[in-house]
Amino acid sequence: MSLAGKHRTSGRRGYRRGLLDRLVDALSSAAALRHALRLADEGQGARAFPLFARAARAGVAEGEYRVGRCYLEGSGVPISRLDGLHWLTRAATQGHSEAQWQLAVLHLQGFGTSYEQEEIPASAASLFPGDVAREPDFVAAEKWARLAAEAGSADGKAVLAYILASGPEAMRDLEAAHQWYERSAEDNCPQGALGYGLLLARIVKDEAGQRKVAEYFRRAAEAGLPTALYLLGELTRCGIGVERSDVIAADLYRQAAEKGNRSGQTRWGVALIEGAGVERNPTEGESWLRRAAMAGDPEAAARVGDLYARRGEALPPNHAEAAIWYRRAGEAGHRRAARALGLLYLTGAGVARDPDEAAHWLGVSAEAGDPQARVDLANLALRGVGHSVDLVKAREWLEQAAASGELVAAFNFAICLAEGLGMDRDERLAAQWMRRAADGIVDAQYWYGRMLTEGRGVRMDAEGGRAWIARAAAAGMAEAEVALAEMMTNGRGGRRDPLTARALLEKAAKRGHVGAISALNSGQGGCAKAYFDLANAADKSFGDRALIDRALP
16 A cells, blocks of 8 residues: 555554544443443543543442542543542442442552642552551551441452451451451452451461362462462461462462562562572562562561571671661561560671660560560560569570470570579579470570589589589580589599599680699699689679570571
8 A cells, every 4th residue: 555545544543543533422321331441441541531431420429439540540541649539539429339449448558638749550450468558547547448348348348347357356257357348258359359368367266167268268379469379379288278389389479470569579589599499590580579579578678687697608707787677676566576676786897886775685586575585685674684674584584495395495494593684693593404405405404503513502422423414524514624623623423533533624724714724733733722712712602694595597
């Protein structure tokens, strides 16, 4: 076809289109609305909007709703939140159920009141956004959601159930929420299926219930809801309600991550780093963790901190960078990250050593319920560091941790009892806890041996005490080596062995033990009595024996 022929054809098409538009303009508002819907389906928003506006001005509820959506989405017209809310409200007032439930969601996300004009993100149509944009208006949201729900809207039922389950305490009604979620899910609403699954997950106690929860999550995941994809991934990774599969779980995490779910991004990043269900790719995994951390996910920030704190052979640890990420997570309430940051301040790794700052972050972790942080903080309190924990509270935390089997806590609790720190002195009970700690703590083995040989809180047993001190000496504790040398020299708790005693003193001296050096230089050969008499007098008190032996997590 010639160029002139193309121009004629194009001109005829333009003439026919213009004629069609003029014919539509002459039709009723209902006909204009029908034509606008066809144009919108074809992606011709600019041509559809004037026709929607004509129907809206005529008071047609569907036209008002469509004009509202156009303003909110910027379809054929510049984005205007105020105009969008105006037209949605007009449609909702006429009983338009879609306008009602969407208006409810906007109120839940804080977009329904007097803020400056700005874009409403696509997530405004979601019941479970990653972040609530502003202060929600639950009262207005409940009003519009209930109207939509009672009119039969599946989405309206889901929104109303969400408000009744997660709104302010005065508005909550879990029984009603359960019913509305169930009705919404029966109407094949993905948001309803997700909400109903979440509600069921709180109450089910058997395998059949777990399978039911997984089924509702699956329905929502098949509709592409990011939160459902992540939750189904969690169930699949753990084998709860579904067959366990790292491969399927990883794929679900990937889908959730690509749709912007922060928790999904974190799990997908971890899967890539660990090679769980997917080919290992630490570089890409770290990238996903960073993305989630920057979006505000505390677990992701904590894991990025771990990556810097635990660099392998190729790269040394970067504790300064780790501290930045731990702080980000700790400020969001992540208790493990807060404890890790506290330990960095305690040791001066990557940050200036600051025991008070260490106590602050350990306190954040402890108040969040971390048992190890509570033990660490109690240890600091015993050493007079930090002001937020008194000795009585430290004693309570140590006792709880000791009772749960934490050996370091058992050792320090024994010290509290023996020295009367934060409690009445009780050497008998101190000996009992010291015995428990001796199963795995070298210092406790030495001190329990001393308690036995001296009869402190227990019946005197020099032979048993020597055996425990020997265990501590075998582990390389200089004080125990010197004590065992004295017992071997004098034949206390067993046979005399001056040669072995001297060898023990030499070992302790090489470690810089002043008493051992003095004993060797005193001309007494293998006899450590002069030193041990002095040590025995000085060491009646446990002194500053509280342990802070935690490594970075």
